[in-house]
Amino acid sequence: MTLIAAAGIGISAYLAAVKLSGGQPFCGPIAGCDTVNSSVYSEVFGIPVALLGMGASAVVLVGALAWWHRRLRLGLLAAYAIGLASLPALAYLTYLELFVIHAICRWCVASGVIILGIFLAALLDRRRPSQIEKA
Numbered sequence: 176m177t178l179i180a181a182a183g184i185g186i187s188a189y190l191a192a193v194k195l196s197g198g199q200p201f202c203g204p205i206a207g208c209d210t211v212n213s214s215v216y217s218e219v220f221g222i223p224v225a226l227l228g229m230g231a232s233a234v235v236l237v238g239a240l241a242w243w244h245r246r247l248r249l250g251l252l253a254a255y256a257i258g259l260a261s262l263p264a265l266a267y268l269t270y271l272e273l274f275v276i277h278a279i280c281r282w283c284v285a286s287g288v289i290i291l292g293i294f295l296a297a298l299l300d301r302r303r304p305s306q307i308e309k310a
Contacts, residue, residue: 176235176239176242176243176254176292176293176296176297176300177236177239177240177243179289179292179293179296180232180233180235180236180239180254180289180293181232181236182289183228183229183231183232183235183236183286183289183290183293184229184232184233184236186225186228186282186285186286186289187225187226187228187229187232187286188225188229189225189282190212190223190225190228190282190283190286191223191225191226191228191229193212194212194217194218194223194225194226195223195226199212199213200212200280200282202280202281203281205279205281206278207272207278207279207280207281208278208280208281208282208283210276210277210278210280211272211276211278211279211280211283212280214271214276214278216268216271216275216276224268225286228261228286228290231257231260231261232289232293234253234254234257235253235254235257235258235293235297237250237253238250238251238252238253238254238257239251239254241253242254242300251297251300254293254296254297255294255297255298257293258290258293258294258295258297258298259294261290261293261294262290262291262294265287265290265291268283268287269283269287
């Protein structure tokens with residue numbers, strides 16, 4: 176979960192930096208990243224969606240480290256809660272890419288896979304009560 180969250184921070188930081196600088200993300204031979212990045216849906220109240228994702232990934236990273244190093248249940252629950260709360264946002268953003276923007280950003284897809292990975296990793300760890308200390 177720690178590595179997944181760190182990857183999430185990396186992707187989100189890249190996308191946030193590109194958005195804030197007014198640039199376009201590198202897409203390689205697959206077009207779509209620039210269309211998604213320049214859409215009105217790439218911001219929420221003027222805040223880049225990627226910046227929100229970076230914050231969520233940072234919280235998961237701290238929670239995962241607390242769980243990994245100290246077996247603090249609160250860290251695991253924070254990672255699980257962020258993953259769970261991110262699932263509706265992921266579904267909505269994927270819907271927008273497919274049916275409204277009509278473009279797919281490979282960075283966004285990677286970020287979505289990371290969100291699912293975080294949720295599933297936290298869910299699997301959460302289901303092993305023998306390893307969880309009382310908070």
